[in-house]
Amino acid sequence: MLAEMIQRLFERSLDDKAQAQARDGIWNQALWTEIEEMGLPLALLSEEQGGFGLSAAEQGEALRLLGRLAVPLPVAETMAANRLLANAGLPLAEGPAGLARADDLVIDGGRIKGRVDRVAWGENLDCLALAVGATLYRVPRSGWSLAESGTALNFQPRPSLAIDWAADASAALPYSPLAEGATMRAFQIAGALEATLDLTLEHTATRIQFGKPLQKNQVVQHELAKLAGELACATAAADLAAEALDRGDLMGVAAGSLRAREAAGNGAAIATQMHGAIGFTREHPLHLFTTSLWTWRDEFGGQVMWAKMLGKAALEAGEDGYWPMVTTL
Amino acid sequence: MTAIPFPAPPADSDEVLALRREFRAFLDTHLGHRSPRQRSDNWYGFSREFSRAMGQAGYLGMTWPKQYGGHERSAFERYVIVEESLAYGAPVGAHWIADRQSGPSILKFGTDEQKETILPDIAAGQLAFGIGMSEPDSGSDLAATRTKAVRDGDVYRVTGTKVWTSFAHEADYVILFCRTSGTPADRHQGTSQLLVNLKDTPGLTILPIIDLAGQHHFNEMHFEDAVVPAKNLLGAEGDGWNQVMSELAFERSGPERFLSSIELMYQMLAMLKGREDEAALATIGRLTAQLAVLRRLSRSVAAMLQEKQNAGLQAAIVKDVGAVWEQTLPDFARQLIDAEPDPRTQAAYAGVLANIVHNAPSWSLRGGTREILRGIIARGLGTR
Numbered sequence: 001m002l003a004e005m006i007q008r009l010f011e012r013s014l015d016d017k018a019q020a021q022a023r024d025g026i027w028n029q030a031l032w033t034e035i036e037e038m039g040l041p042l043a044l045l046s047e048e049q050g051g052f053g054l055s056a057a058e059q060g061e062a063l064r065l066l067g068r069l070a071v072p073l074p075v076a077e078t079m080a081a082n083r084l085l086a087n088a089g090l091p092l093a094e095g096p097a098g099l100a101r102a103d104d105l106v107i108d109g110g111r112i113k114g115r116v117d118r119v120a121w122g123e124n125l126d127c128l129a130l131a132v133g134a135t136l137y138r139v140p141r142s143g144w145s146l147a148e149s150g151t152a153l154n155f156q157p158r159p160s161l162a163i164d165w166a167a168d169a170s171a172a173l174p175y176s177p178l179a180e181g182a183t184m185r186a187f188q189i190a191g192a193l194e195a196t197l198d199l200t201l202e203h204t205a206t207r208i209q210f211g212k213p214l215q216k217n218q219v220v221q222h223e224l225a226k227l228a229g230e231l232a233c234a235t236a237a238a239d240l241a242a243e244a245l246d247r248g249d250l251m252g253v254a255a256g257s258l259r260a261r262e263a264a265g266n267g268a269a270i271a272t273q274m275h276g277a278i279g280f281t282r283e284h285p286l287h288l289f290t291t292s293l294w295t296w297r298d299e300f301g302g303q304v305m306w307a308k309m310l311g312k313a314a315l316e317a318g319e320d321g322y323w324p325m326v327t328t329l
Numbered sequence: 330m331t332a333i334p335f336p337a338p339p340a341d342s343d344e345v346l347a348l349r350r351e352f353r354a355f356l357d358t359h360l361g362h363r364s365p366r367q368r369s370d371n372w373y374g375f376s377r378e379f380s381r382a383m384g385q386a387g388y389l390g391m392t393w394p395k396q397y398g399g400h401e402r403s404a405f406e407r408y409v410i411v412e413e414s415l416a417y418g419a420p421v422g423a424h425w426i427a428d429r430q431s432g433p434s435i436l437k438f439g440t441d442e443q444k445e446t447i448l449p450d451i452a453a454g455q456l457a458f459g460i461g462m463s464e465p466d467s468g469s470d471l472a473a474t475r476t477k478a479v480r481d482g483d484v485y486r487v488t489g490t491k492v493w494t495s496f497a498h499e500a501d502y503v504i505l506f507c508r509t510s511g512t513p514a515d516r517h518q519g520t521s522q523l524l525v526n527l528k529d530t531p532g533l534t535i536l537p538i539i540d541l542a543g544q545h546h547f548n549e550m551h552f553e554d555a556v557v558p559a560k561n562l563l564g565a566e567g568d569g570w571n572q573v574m575s576e577l578a579f580e581r582s583g584p585e586r587f588l589s590s591i592e593l594m595y596q597m598l599a600m601l602k603g604r605e606d607e608a609a610l611a612t613i614g615r616l617t618a619q620l621a622v623l624r625r626l627s628r629s630v631a632a633m634l635q636e637k638q639n640a641g642l643q644a645a646i647v648k649d650v651g652a653v654w655e656q657t658l659p660d661f662a663r664q665l666i667d668a669e670p671d672p673r674t675q676a677a678y679a680g681v682l683a684n685i686v687h688n689a690p691s692w693s694l695r696g697g698t699r700e701i702l703r704g705i706i707a708r709g710l711g712t713r
């Protein structure tokens with residue numbers, strides 16, 4: 001149901017022009033208003049928290065769709081930030097929101113100062129769910145200015161923010177914003193890979209070379225099979241991460257997030273190759289997905305950070321404890 | 330939507346968790362003494378004693394009807410037994426094929442008499458099976474089978490050669506895929522399956538084929554006017570192609586498609602103990618993430634089997650992605666640890682690595698090659 005609404009909204013309002021504007025860093029307030037009217041920012045909240053009480057599967061589907069449609073606004077971030085804020089007992093965002101962790105901020109006489117790196121659409125947000133150590137702060141827009149502009153591989157803004165704010169809304173951190181963000185990105189990656197596979201199937205069915213569709217060549221078929229394998233892995237990885245997040249198991253989040261990050265790169269490479277030159281342009285929609293896959297796989301903690309965390313746990317489990325550990329992930 | 334759906338597997342129930350604990354204790358009791366090198370043989374290990382113990386404890390024929398010696402348990406409970414067996418490097422050769430594919434084929438296509446006489450013995454761990462599909466001129470192209478069975482009163486007279494038959498020299502039966510009418514040009518038409526008793530078939534000669542690791546695990550089977558009772562026909566005469574495809578679907582659906590080299594992972598962890606460097610931690614982390622996701626996909630296949638859905642396509646994906654994981658593990662090991670593998674050493678790491686390097690190439694051949702699987706997946710995506 002929600003999925004259909006999301007699909008309809010973005011098919012109607014998200015055209016090439018809107019995508020181009022987003023690449024220029026221009027905030028699409030009209031579209032954001034529609035998103036809010038639909039209640040999407042609350043989609044991950046339980047009914048008691050004021051949300052829709054969606055099942056885990058429906059939540060995952062909503063997040064995947066945002067990837068599948070290459071939505072160029074921080075909708076997933078706002079959904080995730082609101083869940084974190086709600087779980088911490090803090091007020092929800094009143095507009096677009098972000099979530100971040102920054103442990104080197106200085107807290108001095110009740111004021112928080114320092115820099116938060118690369119926040120999606122950071123200058124256009126209403127608030128930031130910011131974790132410092134074991135505390136979650138709800139920083140309003142007045143609490144930061146631009147420290148340095150930045151751009152993601154999909155050309156959407158990733159400004160770094162200079163925080164200077166008299167902390168007045170904080171709570172104990174329920175769980176890491178990196179885990180929440182990495183899980184959300186895993187779903188978006190899976191969604192973008194769905195679109196990527198669809199586009200690649202369509203292209204290889206309609207593009208004729210040597211008198212037959214590309215897809216009639218066995219090498220092309222095998223690349224499509226590999227792409228389907230990456231998609232299957234990314235989808236399972238996102239579900240695995242979400243279930244782990246729900247139980248508060250950081251290692252499961254690490255495992256799911258890592259495999260989705262890997263699938264993003266593997267899948268984008270296959271799809272671009274199978275498209276030929278047209279896949280390397282802005283004329284064909286494939287780039288919306290490949291550039292987003294390359295963006296999302298490096299955010300909310302990097303691959304090395306998550307891999308080291310999981311690797312350390314595996315080494316600590318040792319040769320006898322390894323398999324039992326794997327069966328809990 | 331072109332995506333091939335993998336339904337979310339249910340969380341482990343209390344029964345499943347209890348079964349896992351119980352079975353791990355069983356493995357410790359029966360196999361605790363085995364060395365890493367022995368464990369790394371995985372499903373090439375063949376032990377009648379162990380398979381009988383499995384049967385006695387109720388771990389074989391898990392999902393089959395009680396009427397035939399089965400235990401009417403869920404596909405998930407069977408999944409636990411199968412994956413824990415492999416993760417432990419249990420010598421499963423004397424029951425693996427029968428429990429995984431021959432038994433289910435007999436349950437699906439067999440006569441009452443075949444079910445009543447054979448299935449209880451498989452479930453008891455007393456009857457080992459082999460797979461009689463491949464021939465010298467019929468590998469990936471299974472429909473090119475030449476082995477011919479001609480009906481002669483109460484018997485079939487069988488002539489032809491099967492190759493690569495794992496455990497034919499040890500097992501009790503194979504399900505033989507052969508031609509009962511026409512010629513190889515007829516392809517899928519005119520093929521059938523026969524239950525062949527390996528211990529008591531006049532005209533059958535079994536000769537060893539030594540693999541590159543120097544082991545005798547697979548064989549050639551020569552049938553020269555060999556006599557097989559007509560009542561050993563499995564299913565319908567002429568319906569062999571559909572039946573053998575169904576048998577292959579059973580073969581491809583399990584988690585053995587990514588755990589073949591798991592002992593090497595354990596030995597890597599033992600060697601890396603105390604290492605804190607980025608390369609070691611990050612590599613092990615990534616491998617673990619890949620493994621966890623493969624397991625989840627495989628449990629999705631179990632969920633589909635439990636719901637009696639056709640999981641052929643999903644199983645092909647798991648096998649394809651899984652074989653890459655198990656085959657590339659030695660490469661990762663070699664990036665992290667310098668060691669010269671030695672097939673005769675007692676040293677755990679060098680011995681296990683040798684065994685895995687020797688055997689890894691076979692994992693993307695057996696049960697359908699990588700290329701054939703990718704063709705199946707591509708067809709599932711609608712490309713052919």
Ligand SMILES: Cc1cc2nc3c(=O)[nH]c(=O)nc-3n(C[C@H](O)[C@H](O)[C@H](O)COP(=O)(O)OP(=O)(O)OC[C@H]3O[C@@H](n4cnc5c(N)ncnc54)[C@H](O)[C@@H]3O)c2cc1C
Pocket residue numbers: 218459460461462463464467468469470492493494495496547691694695696697698699700701
């Ligand atoms: C360890 C092991 C155990 C085995 N146990 C058994 C057993 O118990 N019983 C049994 O019946 N068989 C068994 N096999 C045989 C196995 O099923 C075959 O090896 C497999 O089906 C491939 O057949 P082939 O070896 O004749 O190779 P071929 O079919 O000749 O293939 C050679 C290569 O060409 C590729 N190829 C073939 N056709 C195509 C195509 N159309 N498109 C693209 N590429 C293609 C293959 O993928 C492969 O890479 C076993 C094999 C191994 C390695």
